[in-house]
Amino acid sequence: MTAVTTESIPTAPEQLLERLRRRHDNGDLTGVAALLLAITEEQRRAVFPHVDTLIRSIKGDAWWQGDRPHAGALGLIAIGTAPTAPKAMALLTRRGMRDGWGSIPLDHLRSVLHARRPPWLGDLATRVCEKLDPDLAVWGGEWELADTLLRESGTMPPVTEAVVRGWQGAITRPERRGTRVPMVERLRDSPYTDLLLPGFFEIDGLGNGFPVREWDEAAKSWVSKPRFALSLVALAAEGRLDRAMLLDGAIDRMLRGDRPGALRTFTALHDALAPTPAELAAHALDYAQLLPAGSSPVATLAQRALRTVDDAGRLQLETLLDASAGVLLRKEKSLVKTQLIWLDRVARQQPGRLGEIVATVAIAFGHPALDIQERALTIVAKHLPKLDADDIARLADEAVQLGGDLPARAAALLGTTTPSPHPADRAVTLVPPPPPAELPAPIASAAELAEELTSLIHHETAVGWERVLAAVVALHAAGQRTALADAVRPVLARDADVFTENTWNPRLRYVFLGETLRALIDEEPGRKTGVRQQMVASVRRAWQDGTLPGAGGVEDNPRGVLGLRVAEISVQLLRAPVPVLLATPTHVTGSLDAETLLTRLMRAETENWTPWRIDLEQSLVRLSRNTAPSVVSRAAALTGEAGQRFAAWLRGGGLPDPVSTLVEQRTPEKKERSYWWGGPERRVVVALKPAAPTGLLLESQLLHLDRPAHPSYTDPDVDDLWVTALPHHREVTAAWALPMLAGLADTDLKGGADLLPQLAEAEGPVGPALTYALAYALGARHEQDRLAAVDAFLMLAARGTPFAAGVGAALGDLAAGGTLTVSRVVGPLSDIHRAGASAITWELLVVALPLLLPNGARALPDLLELAAQVAPAAGAKGSFPQLDVVAGRTGASRLVREAKRLHSVLNQ
Structure with missing residues (x-):
């Protein structure tokens, strides 16, 4: 660590901050920590009010420039100088700082905390835990920061999804202090195991964090090795964990369901526990619920468990029949075939209840696969001589579900007539979808435009873009400059990264929209990059001489047309304004009614304004293939260049199919x-x-x-x-x-x-x-x-x-x-x-x-x-x-x- 002598330490807070800032700028985390250790507690507290200014001075991409993110050194400074937990947390959660928790140097942080021993450290640890991101806690290093604060303060964390995920990630990593530590030892030694393990069974999705297979280098293949499950079972064998809690937790998790991948850990735990027949019988009703409703691996597990209970003579027939009623229609043929074989065996064992069992088998007549239907029909045929007339009549009713060549076979078997093949299906008439909806009403105010801009940023849709672009042009034409400035300025400030070209935002359509809005409200334009200037030049060239050379940054696909349209608005709105866009569609599909376009072009000629070139072309290719003759004749009366092009377009039948x-x-x-x-x-x-x-x-x-x-x-x-x-x-x-x-x-x-x-x-x-x-x-x-x-x-x-x-x-x-x-x-x-x-x-x-x-x-x-x-x-x-x-x-x-x-x- 860099030595800091008493004589070299400045006394004024501003000078101390400047010394810290220089070391921060140089990425000298060791020097930052050394200086924080060398100064007194009073000096640390005196520096703290100035740290916020340093944090606010870093903007945009600057947070991530250099070898280390700035948030690492600044987080160390914030915690190392803060007087209270709330004030430390206020700086740690500032924009830019929040994303860099994983870069805070923990060894240096521990040294500073040992020197300070702040009484509020436990409060800060809890606050950090409550703000953990569920994903970044695992992959972004955030849990390591929280864990450090918790251990240094002797505090236990709140049981939240992010905390459990972070702890789970630490348990699955094979490295600790530079040595490989078995997972069972990590679980045994963790101070959080007893507190957080129940949350593992309660929070959705946590099963994804534990691999259940490993690569076997000798065999050159993946082998089943659920280390987490095996570790839990080993701790249960030691008496460190409660076996019943683990089994109940695994079954309860499967009952509540999750994605199949997230349930693999719980099925592996269940199998690793190897429940006894008595334990399985205690959960028979749970397995009967999982068999028809669980994911394929879970249903297979439940079927195997119930078979074991049945073999032990501890399964009630009602439970088996209830479970079978659902599983016989599942798409997994192996499950259904196994269930049919099982029911066939039970039918032989319990002849007194043959009618109920065979009626359950007949449920498979409704299975979508013909080979399953055929297997069920074969089982029915085997037991048919022992059934009474009422049972056979019920089977005949079920047989109408059979498909392919099976209805004729069933009719011969049951003594009925062959039904006509699916007459109801032949009579089905598909109902055409309703006509496309019309575009929602235009945006009527600057405040509504601001709301739509925010919505567009978070959920981009064609309808959203069309309404926003139409509103920008219309509100500018209506002279609502002041209202636009008041409404739009906060959006531009809050989402500056979206509306400014940078390495994180390659979508130039948003950049040009931002430039247009800034120009309308007299704000400073963004950086003039080469790509943006090339695109502007392309649009101007199109306006001047009717050519469109390759425009840098424009997507080479139909969506790129939107980028060109937004660029045209950015270039033309203040130079040659128009009161309305021609290409705004009339329907949500993008279709534009020819009558509406005719009205807009007639307005252009009456009010003596010139439509924009790309806007006109987009409007033309959005027209329907079938235009009313009256529109075609009225279009012929237009005299302007755009109007005459529209009329010629209609006469030619529109855009020919390529x-x-x-x-x-x-x-x-x-x-x-x-x-x-x-x-x-x-x-x-x-x-x-x-x-x-x-x-x-x-x-x-x-x-x-x-x-x-x-x-x-x-x-x-x-x-x-x-x-x-x-x-x-x-x-x-x-x-x-x-x-x-x-x-x-x-x-x-x-x-x-x-x-x-x-x-x-x-x-x-x-x-x-x-x-x-x-x-x-x-x-x-x-x-x-x-x-x-x-x-x-x-x-x-x-x-x-x-x-x-x-x-x-x-x-x-x-x-x-x-x-x-x-x-x-x-x-x-x-x-x-x-x-x-x-x-x-x-x-x-x-x-x-x-x-x-x-x-x-x-x-x-x-x-x-x-x-x-x-x-x-x-x-x-x-x-x-x-x-x-x-x-x-x-x-x-x-x-x-x-x-x-x-x-x-x-x-x-």
Whole structure:
């Protein structure tokens, strides 16, 4: 530590602060601590009132410049000079300081605290614990600060989520004081274990923090090693922890539910405890609740526990039947098959209650999988001779749920007539979605604009942007400069980082909006960066000579149009103001009514103002494809340049659909790949080019799309701003977004398929881009994306748009080549079928199956099984050659069995 002699220590607080500031600026944390140790307590307290000034002098990116964050040294100074806990906390929670708690040097802090011994340290420790961030407590080093304060003061922490998470993170780290310490020892030695461990069972999501597998270098594989669970069990064996508390806590956590990943630790703990039959029997009702309702691993655990209780002769039949009623409809076939086998055995053991047991088995007639239905029907047939007439009549009622070829088999077995295939399903008519909603009323005041700005920052939407941009132009035209200044200035100050270009904010549309607002209220403009100046120059060039060179910082996709529009407002609003934007849509989809645009252009000619170039172009490409003849004739009377262009646009039929061309991308050889690329071997995307010259500045931004030979990683950063730029040309938007949508299926991307329902609500023909987009999303890795694809599929079907055959062809192409996983597609298609769109589901399947049958893709039997359910509901008849070949094979493979089933259904 840097030596500090008594003679070298200044006496005035300002001089002491200046000495501390210099060491802080140099990143000399040792010197800061040495000086704090060398001065007296009175000197420390005298310095404290000036520390706030030093903290306030650091702004923006400066907090994180240099080798160490400033908050580390400043936090040490704040705690080392504060007179009370509240005053120390006031500085620690200032903006900039709050994010740097993890950078405070703890060894130096302990030295300073040992020298000061402040009586309020326990109060400060509690306050810091109460302000911990649940995420930063684990990964940002915040818990280490809190732990230091707690240990130095001898205080116990409050039991909060952030505290438990921080303690959990410290327990899972294998390092302590430079040596590896077993987790069981860390738990045994921690002063917080008894206090915080119960919170581990009570707070959602904490199970994610403990790995249950480790890499075995010798075996070169992952092996099950739930160290936390094993450590808890070891401490219970020592008597350090209560075994009953651990078992009750694990089961209670599973009952209350959580994400499957977060429950792995609790299932591992349950298994590590190895409950005895007596312990399992005491929780039989809990397991009976988990079996139908728990996640798949939890339900498997519960099923195994109940089987053990039953084998011990301690399970009541009522409990088993109640649990079975729910589990027999679960999607996990292994669970259902195990339950059916169990019920079959119990039926043989308890003939006096055979009717109840077989009636429970018949619940599986309603399972979506035909092989489960078939297994249940086989069990029923086995016990049928011992059932009375009433039991058989009840089974016949349940048998109406059977699908595929099973209704005929059930009718022969039960002595009933074969029901017509799903007549109710055939009668279902999908209801078209309502017309798109109109854009909300315009923002009427500066105060309302400030509220909408705040909302836009935290939740960016196309509707929000349109309302804000329209209000900025309209309120400026109305002369509300003073009101704008009063309302907007606090927003610009509070969210300066959003409206100023910096390394953390690459979204130039917000930067230009900030520049526009500052100009309107006579505030100092932000930094003039090269990117911003290039964009300004591009917009001015467009205004002056009708060209739009590449604008730096503008996204190369349809959302980039918004950036150009905001830049145009920033450049033109004070130079050539207009009272209204032409492109503000009339509907939330981005669509603009031609009558409304005509009215705006007539106003421009009456009031003698010139519409802006990019604003005009955005308005034109937002027009509907069908314009009333009266609007076309009235537009012909316009005399201004913008009006005449509008009239010519209408006469020409608007924006012609560009040409969509499929492009097959291939991953290069391994030696040529980027080091990070782990994507697909093959990806199909779409290139675009205009069908004819459009004369649009935005033509290259919207209609020119080339694709490279190799696939690339694409973030799922797609939103409604893409759709609203071209609301009547959804194929164009789909083409731009297709690499991202493909990544949902062939990489680990998640989230982005929400774009598809928006495209389904938009207008325009469906081409290869949208059909491949739907195919990729139906086979997406994550369920939320597959659900979005189902919603889009049903919306398009309800609107009568022809598209399903194209999706089937795309799906067959991708799945046959291994890009799509067939098993992921089966669930979404089943959902579409059950929603009443059986005919259009068959339209897809009858195209996809001939492409898949020749190569026997994995999970193809599941798809054939689904087809056997869909075909009767769709009224489909007649086979096709590829199916005939597979159905004609000998053997008992599931592929052959399901092909024979579908063949039988189609030829009944």
